Amino acid sequence: xxxxxxxxxxxxxxxxxxxxxxxxxxxxxxxxxxxxxxxxxxxxxxxxxxxxxxxxxxxxxxxxxxxxxxxxxxxxxxxxxxxxxxxxxxxxxxxxxxxxxxxxxxxxxxxxxxxxxxxxxxxxxxxxxxxxxxxxxxxxxxxxxxxxxxxxxxxxxxxxxxxxxxxxxxxxxxxxxxxxxxxxxxxxxxxxxxxxxxxxxxxxxxxxxxxxxxxxxxxxxxxxxxxxxxxxxxxxxxxxxxxxxxxxxxxxxxxxxxxxxxxxxxxxxxxxxxxxxxxxxxxxxxxxxxxxxxxxxxxxxxxxxxxxxxxxxxxxxxxxxxxxxxxxxxxxxxxxxxxxxxxxxxxxxxxxxxxxxxxxxxxxxxxxxxxxxxxxxxxxxxxxxxxxx
Amino acid sequence: xxxxxxxxxxxxxxxxxxxxxxxxxxxxxxxxxxxxxxxxxxxxxxxxxxxxxxxxxxxxxxxxxxxxxxxxxxxxxxxxxxxxxxxxxxxxxxxxxxxxxxxxxxxxxxxxxxxxxxxxxxxxxxxxxxxxxxxxxxxxxxxxxxxxxxxxxxxxxxxxxxxxxxxxxxxxxxxxxxxxxxxxxxxxxxxxxxxxxxxxxxxxxxxxxxxxxxxxxxxxxxxxxxxxxxxxxxxxxxxxxxxxxxxxxxxxxxxxxxxxxxxxxxxxxxxxxxxxxxxxxxxxxxxxxxxxxxxxxxxxxxxxxxxxxxxxxxxxxxxxxxxxxxxxxxxxxxxxxxxxxxxxxxxxxxxxxxxxxxxxxxxxxxxxxxxxxxxxxxxxxxxxxxxxx
Numbered sequence: 001x002x003x004x005x006x007x008x009x010x011x012x013x014x015x016x017x018x019x020x021x022x023x024x025x026x027x028x029x030x031x032x033x034x035x036x037x038x039x040x041x042x043x044x045x046x047x048x049x050x051x052x053x054x055x056x057x058x059x060x061x062x063x064x065x066x067x068x069x070x071x072x073x074x075x076x077x078x079x080x081x082x083x084x085x086x087x088x089x090x091x092x093x094x095x096x097x098x099x100x101x102x103x104x105x106x107x108x109x110x111x112x113x114x115x116x117x118x119x120x121x122x123x124x125x126x127x128x129x130x131x132x133x134x135x136x137x138x139x140x141x142x143x144x145x146x147x148x149x150x151x152x153x154x155x156x157x158x159x160x161x162x163x164x165x166x167x168x169x170x171x172x173x174x175x176x177x178x179x180x181x182x183x184x185x186x187x188x189x190x191x192x193x194x195x196x197x198x199x200x201x202x203x204x205x206x207x208x209x210x211x212x213x214x215x216x217x218x219x220x221x222x223x224x225x226x227x228x229x230x231x232x233x234x235x236x237x238x239x240x241x242x243x244x245x246x247x248x249x250x251x252x253x254x255x256x257x258x259x260x261x262x263x264x265x266x267x268x269x270x271x272x273x274x275x276x277x278x279x280x281x282x283x284x285x286x287x288x289x290x291x292x293x294x295x296x297x298x299x300x301x302x303x304x305x306x307x308x309x310x311x312x313x314x315x316x317x318x319x320x321x322x323x324x325x326x327x328x329x330x331x332x333x334x335x336x337x338x339x340x341x342x343x344x345x346x347x348x349x350x351x352x353x354x355x356x357x358x359x360x361x362x363x364x365x366x367x368x369x370x371x372x373x374x375x376x377x378x379x380x381x382x383x384x385x386x387x388x389x
Numbered sequence: 390x391x392x393x394x395x396x397x398x399x400x401x402x403x404x405x406x407x408x409x410x411x412x413x414x415x416x417x418x419x420x421x422x423x424x425x426x427x428x429x430x431x432x433x434x435x436x437x438x439x440x441x442x443x444x445x446x447x448x449x450x451x452x453x454x455x456x457x458x459x460x461x462x463x464x465x466x467x468x469x470x471x472x473x474x475x476x477x478x479x480x481x482x483x484x485x486x487x488x489x490x491x492x493x494x495x496x497x498x499x500x501x502x503x504x505x506x507x508x509x510x511x512x513x514x515x516x517x518x519x520x521x522x523x524x525x526x527x528x529x530x531x532x533x534x535x536x537x538x539x540x541x542x543x544x545x546x547x548x549x550x551x552x553x554x555x556x557x558x559x560x561x562x563x564x565x566x567x568x569x570x571x572x573x574x575x576x577x578x579x580x581x582x583x584x585x586x587x588x589x590x591x592x593x594x595x596x597x598x599x600x601x602x603x604x605x606x607x608x609x610x611x612x613x614x615x616x617x618x619x620x621x622x623x624x625x626x627x628x629x630x631x632x633x634x635x636x637x638x639x640x641x642x643x644x645x646x647x648x649x650x651x652x653x654x655x656x657x658x659x660x661x662x663x664x665x666x667x668x669x670x671x672x673x674x675x676x677x678x679x680x681x682x683x684x685x686x687x688x689x690x691x692x693x694x695x696x697x698x699x700x701x702x703x704x705x706x707x708x709x710x711x712x713x714x715x716x717x718x719x720x721x722x723x724x725x726x727x728x729x730x731x732x733x734x735x736x737x738x739x740x741x742x743x744x745x746x747x748x749x750x751x752x753x754x755x756x757x758x759x760x761x762x763x764x765x766x767x768x769x770x771x772x773x774x775x776x777x778x
Contacts, residue, residue, distance in 0.1 A: 001404065001405075001571075001632075001635040001636055001638070001639045002631075002632060002635065003405055004403075004404065004405030004406065004407045004408065005404050005405060006401060006402060006403050006404070006411065007401070007402040007404065008399070008400075008401035008402065009398070009399075010397070010398075010399035011397075012395060012396070012397035012560075013395060013396040013397065014393075014395050015390065015393065015394050015395070015396065015651070015652070016390075016392055016393030016394060017393065018393045019393065022395065171401075182390075213632060214616075214619060214620065214623075214632060214633075214636065215636065216612075216613070216616040216620075216636045216639045216640050216643075219612035219613065219615050219616040220609055220612045220613070220616075220643075221612075222612060223605075223608035223609045223611060223612035224605070224608065224609070226608050227603075227605040227608040227609075230603060231603065231605075234603075242391075243390075243391060243602060243603060244603075246390040246391065246652070247390055247603065247604065247605045249390070250390045250605045250651070250652065251605050254605075254609075262404070262639070263404070263635070263639065
């Protein structure tokens, strides 16, 4: 744990099959004007909408709604939500859905009392809020993004073709509470479940594959990966396995709530590559990450061979005896590939709709970060995308 | 992650060599009347006292002091502190020291505005506070107890010969912030350093050696143990190794801030056995745990062989091939014993001053908990203490 850092994460988590019971106590702490935020309406089919609305009504709240929040929430949708929240004089925002709905609620929360344009302030200039921040609560229906316990928000500007994430420093942007009932995630189609699992795994990799010091955070990262490998295999075999789905949900939260990045550098280049693919194919986020991961990791492995060797041994139980570090490292990536194929993840960008003709544009759209084992140049990005075809 | 639970830990951590800088922002958030709480005066020798007092004065605080908080804070000392805090109309309590000072500050915090006797209410009836709780901040000078990020407090009643710990459920009992500068721990004598390291290790074991489900918390527990084994060996070789001391400090905090107990049962019998030894020998807490651990774990291993096998493989890298589960489990405990001897821990209760004649009294003083792999009866406790002689 080198360097100086702070850690603060006040989000209260209610976990388990009875987690929604925690909503009553939380509603008692907030004002009367509540905006309920959700996505495409799957919560109406599942009955969760009625349950939550019943609790809001019994708590005497005045409820307005923002519905139809899309998987990649747009700036226009954000403007719409700000107007609804302002007109309702919102005291509290309740997000019911996945990471997108939660991300969106946080963006509304920092914008309602902000005089400036939220895109310019938060997603172009990356400033911190200097206005009142509305409190957000979250009832999570899918595991993956970790948005339920962090201060991140991703908004897409369809005019400029930019999808921009901002991780706010102010812990008041984090949800005040999150309701985590693993049963809510069980109605998800298999494709979405495994895409979410890979999103979780890659969040951990992005924070793990950087730095050369001995750091407790890396040990915790390995633990989360080991747990996720076991529970993802069980869930892949039987999506109704509650124990597996609960471990996946808990791992997702801790994979991206700032803990495993403490005291160390991080990478995040797989997300940059994957988001470029997403921008041109509209493919599911977790699948874009899966499709570019192995070409990227095989490319940078020689620059961080000690860490990739450690990954092979500590995460994939590769027997290192009598082998070169590089051979062990490659065996680890091979084991990871095997697991990815088992789950049925996208193994190349072609199956997501990308073509050889797109590659220059994908490379243009890839933002280069500098925390990984090798700072990529444009030629390397092109060659990684080619290897990912 | 089976069952229902909540997680909430709002303590803000400032970590690193410049961590004390965070005190200024925190002091700005609290009222003017501050009680500074510390132990035997080592912070005066190190200069930390002057640094902290300077910050308090520059922040315009009115400072009263409670000094001389002992390693096992007594009820009489608690009564004294409550009077000082009441007379000072304290708005905020600043603990500067180790876990005892922090434990003590929390006990004062829940007692100042409490009309009842704090021993009766909190340490005999284990009730939650229903009065105003004073905010506590902590500048930590040794790594071990985890008190800086939890709601636990241990007080010793010298009249009834009881040392009682209460882990409050209300997260408002947790320190608002903790300053964690690994350099502050470097002046500690070797004996105290390794006792603290074993205290940390055993906190993890107590939460790990219970339950039979596949639980993410157990993977995180293994990660913390793996990190601690590496960093403790480095610190044992060179106590001035900042990286090692920083990993130890961070591991201590996460070993006992409720995270790794989430969704699972826990044991805590080593603490019950060790505290009985401590009550009759006044030996250092971590050393009493070390002296009884292996006899206890060897005794219960047959009842939880799968977990002890897992411990051997995942924590100690024991090669399991071709061996019975029990043989692997024993090899793990052997590896743990080797590490304990390396550090120079107490390996039996005789060297701590216990005698064969004391054993019946030690058994009487041992509180039996029911979360471990085997609920002990009195004969088993006697035989564990005999094996620990």
